[in-house]
Amino acid sequence: MRKILVVGAGQSGLQLALGLQSHGYEVTLMSNRTADEIRDGRVMSTQCMFHTALQHERDLGLNFWEDRAPRIEGLGVSVAGPDGSRPVDWVGKLRGHAQSVDQRVKMSGWMEAFVQRGGQMVVHGAAVSDLDYFSRAYDLVLVSAGKGELVSMFTRDASRSPYSTPQRALAVAYVHGLENRPEHPDFLAVRCNLVPGVGEMFVMPSLTRSGPCDILFWEGIPGGPLDVFGDIKNPDDHLATTLELMKRFLPWEYDRARNVELTDAGGVLAGRYAPTVRHPVGELPSGGLVLGVADVVVANDPITGQGSNNASKCAAVYLDSILEHGDKPFDRDWMQATFDRYWDTAQHVTRWTNAMLAPPPAHVLELIGAAGQIQPVADRFANGFDDPSDFDGFFFEPERTEAYLAGFRQ
Incomplete structure (x- = not known):
């Protein structure tokens, strides 16, 4: 049985920990707060999860609030x-x-489910020195705590981070x-x-x-x-x-x-925070390696509502990659390849989000205006929040926008 440490009890960390647990892995989850402290604390975010991300939760049987949350x-x-x-x-x-679903409700509920199913929970605000000590007892350490000292292990990828x-x-x-x-x-x-x-x-x-x-x-x-x-x-x-x-x-x-x-x-x-993409592999003082998860490595501005969606999609990709890897070592090459697999999806979110932060060019204004007159345009724009890769076909380049809208004028 492979032993995995997940640091951080947010959307990605908990979804991944519960997914690994369901496949028989020995998982330890580290959080800086208890379930009760999260439930009774301050809101942590906004979140609106679209179909693909919700389906990842359904696939793991984690859609505890689907019959109560507004549709x-x-x-x-x-x-x-x-x-x-x-x-x-x-x-x-x-x-x-x-x-x-308010993350205070979801994260506390998922934490309790993780413990009830036999998972080991450690309530501790981890520092890099803690991970250096704990990492020797685990086959893989995943860092999904997107704030604080641990993020400093993951260096900024300037080529993918236009805003500082x-x-x-x-x-x-x-x-x-x-x-x-x-x-x-x-x-x-x-x-x-x-x-x-x-x-x-x-x-x-x-x-x-x-x-x-x-x-x-x-x-x-x-x-x-x-x-x-x-x-x-x-x-x-x-x-x-x-x-x-x-x-x-x-x-x-x-x-x-x-x-x-x-x-x-x-x-x-x-x-407020600066949108940042980071390199996914962090190195501990002892030379051990850890893999960054979700907004640790891809933190977009919430203007496109993709944070919890990205977190769910990242957890799903990492879970599949871990399961497929079997008993082979989780080395640097595997970590980079696993992140690259997630980036295939996340890059579309980052491009779209960064574009939405800038003043809209004329062709985007035309597209937004046309959606008020052409229902299929409005529907396609709305569903791009579920599949941001679709924006590549009609949003970024004036020529593609014009060709798309021209199809409704014939």
Whole structure:
């Protein structure tokens, strides 16, 4: 029986640990918090998982909340005009539904399942020196803790990381009491609101500890009018600022948010980070090697909502690679090849996400506008959130966009 250490109890680490456990591996999971501490703590992220990522969970029998989480059937895009108008407003239909589950609920539940199934759980905030000691007892060490000292073992890949500073200031509020869009009262969708030159707001149905809720998520261009959350410490002030900005820039979203309340005092989050791709193999002081997982090695801005999706897809790729490798040593070549296999998928996400952080070129504006008139264009754009590789065919190059749209004009 091969022994594997997974450091970090997020989407990728837990999914991978539970997957390996189900195949008979002896897995130790290391987390800096207990399940109760995660469940009772502050929200850790926004997340909306689309069909492919959800299917990875279903394949492992980990879709514990699928019958309770809201079924998201579409993805809508609105563009704010300077006078509070919406010159663009459309919604695309997803081929398979999406869902969002507060990671406090999911990660604590998965941790408890891992222990109940016989997994060894170590609650410890690991440092590099700890891994140097523990690694000698394991065939493979996987690092899925995307923050702190451990990330320093993985050097930045400058050729794949065009940004060296944060491109958005992030502010999240989980709320109860949001009204549905009046034009689609029975159709749940993620709503992407673009405010040119200012930033974006995403509104997504979710499930939290107290039941169904919605996530209000501002992404502000640094130094702009949305970059005001850094000094706010009080959760109620955070929500009040969120609503004030909605009233100013997105009155149609504010109209349905007038009566919202925070789901709990821990239901707010603010921060920023630079999108970064890192080399996947970390070297310990003793010379031992560790493999980075998910956002340890590919950390994209959340503007395209791909963090939890990438994490799930990475865990699925790594699980397959480990199973196929049998009893051979997990050496540097295998680690690099395993990451390269994941990068085949992740590179499309990184390219698309980095493009969305830049001011949109004319052909992208034309594409977004056309989606309001041509439903198949809206649907294809929406389903790109599940399969970002499809954007290669119609999004990046003006010639491909024009050829795609020309097919609807004949």
